[in-house]
Amino acid sequence: MFVIDLRSPDPIFMQIVDQTKRAISKGYLVEGDRMPSIRQMAKDLAVNQSTITRAYRELENEGIITTVAGRGTFISLDQEKINIKKEDMKERLKAILQEAIFYKLTKEEIIKMYEELEGKNETKSQ
Amino acid sequence: MFVIDLRSPDPIFMQIVDQTKRAISKGYLVEGDRMPSIRQMAKDLAVNQSTITRAYRELENEGIITTVAGRGTFISLDQEKINIKKEDMKERLKAILQEAIFYKLTKEEIIKMYEELEGKNETKSQ
Amino acid sequence: MFVIDLRSPDPIFMQIVDQTKRAISKGYLVEGDRMPSIRQMAKDLAVNQSTITRAYRELENEGIITTVAGRGTFISLDQEKINIKKEDMKERLKAILQEAIFYKLTKEEIIKMYEELEGKNETKSQ
């Protein structure tokens, strides 16, 4: 389910965060689902355990998971925290839309990109 | 014309790059215009000369300016280089649109953001 | 593998760039190979780290390496970027051939030089 790209400029922990969000968008992961243990995921992805710890800490801060000591880590969406991060994302989106305008990318092209990404996420709407 | 935010997570040199692109989008800077000298901008923004040098070098690499040693730095758009960076930007845009979908930001909201940013750039089309 | 000449009119960072290209021509470095770390090369060549950083950034801009923060720097050829630089090189070659004609250097002499340089690179074709 998770695939990391070591050559990517994005830090590994952030790739895990983003893929978790994507899995939720797609409906692959839903509220209450159990995440793999840190140890397990570190083994599966062949990365350092502290990297997974960092990713889970970030997901917890962003209000996407909660960790119950001795029980494990679960998808649990905290709408308040999520809304804070949503504002964050909007700022970053604005910055890149500004760039998109410089590069003369049209509204239509952006919409098409959005719909294609959404299409890939279709499973969630069924 | 250029304003930097030291508290921003974006590196200073990149803020200058982005603001230069924005100034071009807005029509404030056009092909052939002279950029402030490195020393002048360093003084105005109260940052180190090498930081401005880094920004100008990046702008040159991206095909937006050319610099002539001893004479100054000028807006000069190299479409081939710009197209390479456009592809880069599209990748980054895709990643953030993916995130936007997670945060349930609608197409309409994105279009509105685009148009507002474009609106700010209206001066160029008059 | 890398040797710099402090008395050369060519900047140090450019000597590193040229020697990297030469190592690739020779087959000493191939796609995917890891470059020495910035700190290591700085130590080996007894030059400042920022000089190596500058060289690596140039190589990245020219589409010859990619650098992954925290992981290292790797040979990775980006043909599109390389082609842009190839055009650049052809312009510089034309300028010097023009000079060569002034100095009455013959086609035969130039071919001989080419073949000798190519010969030094023979290892790659075996």
Next chain:
Amino acid sequence: MFVIDLRSPDPIFMQIVDQTKRAISKGYLVEGDRMPSIRQMAKDLAVNQSTITRAYRELENEGIITTVAGRGTFISLDQEKINIKKEDMKERLKAILQEAIFYKLTKEEIIKMYEELEGKNETKSQ
């Protein structure tokens, strides 16, 4: 006869040197011909007098002109000095041929470039 490009990365004085050599290759200028006065050329090209002075000093060092005080500046080829510079040029040619090999420019392409440049110089062989 002389045209300078202010946007060129090549220093102006060097453009004048190179164009003088080219004019000789072409047969436009021959031994004994009088060069324009420094003052005149500065006026014609709309550049600083000291820039022309620098160009003429370089041409004199390279054994291509001699200045006779109060008389003017004349084409006068000093073969010994020219041969020294020829070695210099050969070194620079080697460096760029090395690069050409990296960019997979073939012998045939180089010869073609040489012949085209020579063709433009045809007047000299008549």
Next chain:
DNA sequence: GTGGTCTAGACCACG
């Protein structure tokens, strides 16, 4: 240990 950013300051070439 890896690369990224930035400062402060020096010296050079061109015009």
Next chain:
DNA sequence: GTGGTCTAGACCACG
């Protein structure tokens, strides 16, 4: 006054 190169050194993020 313009940009180009380089050093010495600091602090940061990722793993």
